[in-house]
Amino acid sequence: MKSFTKFIDSFGAILLAVIWIAPLLFAFWAATHSTSDAVNLKLFSPWTLDNFRVAWSGAPWLKYFFNTFMLVTVILIGQFFLTTLAGFAFAQLRFPGKDFVFILVLMQLFILPEVLIVENYAMVSRLGLFDSILGVGMPYMASAFGIFLMRQSFKGVPIELHEAARIEGCGLLGILWRVYVPLAKPTYLAYALVSVSTHWNNFLWPLIVTNSPETRPLTVGLSIFGAPENGVDISIISAATLMSVAPLLIAFLIFQRQFVQSFLRAGIK
């Protein structure tokens, strides 16, 4: 009886798993076969890399990859800098108005940047940042979520270490840099993974703010490439899709454990 329920469990779990990755597997299959073989699901048709070749030459992918890479880097640097300073102020300093400002920051957790697209677009244009990578990245830099995360992490640092560094003659910023930042390394790693995968995949805001291949990230490039008016077929779209998700997907498969743990750490604290 016990082994029977175990069998049912395994069967259900694996069946769901197969259903869950089926779209990826089909895309892989479509991308590696000619279009007519792919849509007719001919199982023993020959493999080909032509679709990747056609897809690659159909759009400036290298530029798109570079733009996405620059975008996530710029956002991450900005976030590390801003959230470290603000998180430290909230965690370890006492000053009037702190609680009030902290509540304002928490409010931003619910005012999603996605919802404010109209006014943020006006603001970015006003600042002369329209169609620039900085313009895409700026609204995400002062992340309330990141500030909250860093504050929690810094609060866990023993006050003795702070005092010891101060007695050694370390200034406040020195203490932050030499004591708090090194101890928060796991939090930085977790935050980095979450931030990179979020912004690698972001679409709506970059769609609005970018207007040329010079700044367009992968997601926007992919949507333009696959638009029906371009008339590309399903095999080529699949190839382009797989190309654009490959870096993150491969990174995920290699660092699976860290990935999952980062999402957890970021979500629960």
Next chain:
Amino acid sequence: MSAHANLERRRQAIYGWLLLSPAAVLLTVFAFYPSIATLWSSLFSRHTRRNPSEFVGTENYADLFADPTFWLVVKNNLFYAGITIPVSIFIALSMALWANSKISARGFVRTAYFTPTVLPMIAAANLWLFFYTPGLGVLDQIGSLFGLPSVNWLGQPQTALWAIIIVTIWKEAGFFMIFYLAALQTIPVDLKEAADIEGTSRWTYTRRIVLPLLMPTTLFIAVNAMINSVKLIDHLFILTKGGPSDASKLILYYIWEMAFAFFDAPHAAAITVLVIAVLGVVAAVQFLYLDRRTHYQ
């Protein structure tokens, strides 16, 4: 002594505000000011070449409430939330219970469940396009094996929103599973042992012990799923563009379309204000709930 304490206090205040200022400036520029500006511009008429924009009070809101499309979009989004939230929570829970039990191929199962989480919504939509395309798509191919007629899943009002919903569930269930998985691992083993000694069935154990202990996680996930039901709309751009005849249009897509396709910023602002108000209520509920949880600890 008191002079020294005073100096220290002043030093902390100066440092505190200095450290906060970069984040405060950006938050003001990209969150607080735009929120207020949205509210403000929702009270003005649209600026055209002939008519400069003028104060119209709540007229934009009245327009929206009188517009059947607005209500259709609200209804769509409520339906979208009403299906995606419970279904993805249920699937996430099943996934976590499986991924946490001693089954074969557990590593593969966990990876498979979580994989959609790292894909962009745009890529997910492209993958599903291959399923939904009439005639050529995988669903139709499977259907034709059983002699079913070809269905244009994305092209007819009855099925378009469902097609969108399925992609969303596929995308977020694996993400929510992770939180359940973490919570399951904190349940002490003795509870399971005690239940086994008592001869409790697995169903009773799950229903009476596991589910109540997972309640805080479920609430956390529910809030996230609620926010996602506003946020996750990227696949509309690929799959349906809100159509056919607005049958699959969701609020954020509607805002985008209003502002960037029809250039009607005031009405877009009015919808944005309504969305922020709803999110504010969700926030308030969550803060109250978080408060309660800290009391328990």
